[in-house]
Amino acid sequence: MNDVNNRKASRKKVWQDTEATIKVDEPFSTGSRKTMSITGIVENLSTGGMFLKTEEPVSVLSKAEITINFDPVSNSSDLSVKAYGEIVHLTDNGVGIKFTSIDMAEAAEIQIV
Numbered sequence: 001m002n003d004v005n006n007r008k009a010s011r012k013k014v015w016q017d018t019e020a021t022i023k024v025d026e027p028f029s030t031g032s033r034k035t036m037s038i039t040g041i042v043e044n045l046s047t048g049g050m051f052l053k054t055e056e057p058v059s060v061l062s063k064a065e066i067t068i069n070f071d072p073v074s075n076s077s078d079l080s081v082k083a084y085g086e087i088v089h090l091t092d093n094g095v096g097i098k099f100t101s102i103d104m105a106e107a108a109e110i111q112i113v
Helices: 104-110
Strands: 019-025 035-045 049-053 063-069 080-091 094-102
Touching: 019 049, 049 080, 063 094
Parallel strands: none
Antiparallel strands: 019 035, 019 063, 035 049, 049 094, 063 080, 080 094
């Protein structure tokens, strides 16, 4: 059996309540582009991307603006990271996102890398 793993960074489980909100363009909006916000639970995270548990439909290859909140109860901006990415995988329970830009210094302060 050939087990091929194309990941460049290892995935890690995150704190249980870690949430993320992604903003993506609605795929079927008419006229000016409309943005929809989707919030879900981060199942795993790496320096290269993340998996967001959500039942909301998102188109593969959509560009996303991402805010990862490691402590949604306190809503502290000190425990959140901004990133940009692209939806690369879609399942019944979520989306895989590849980061195109993430502030690694900000992520290191929270010790996620």
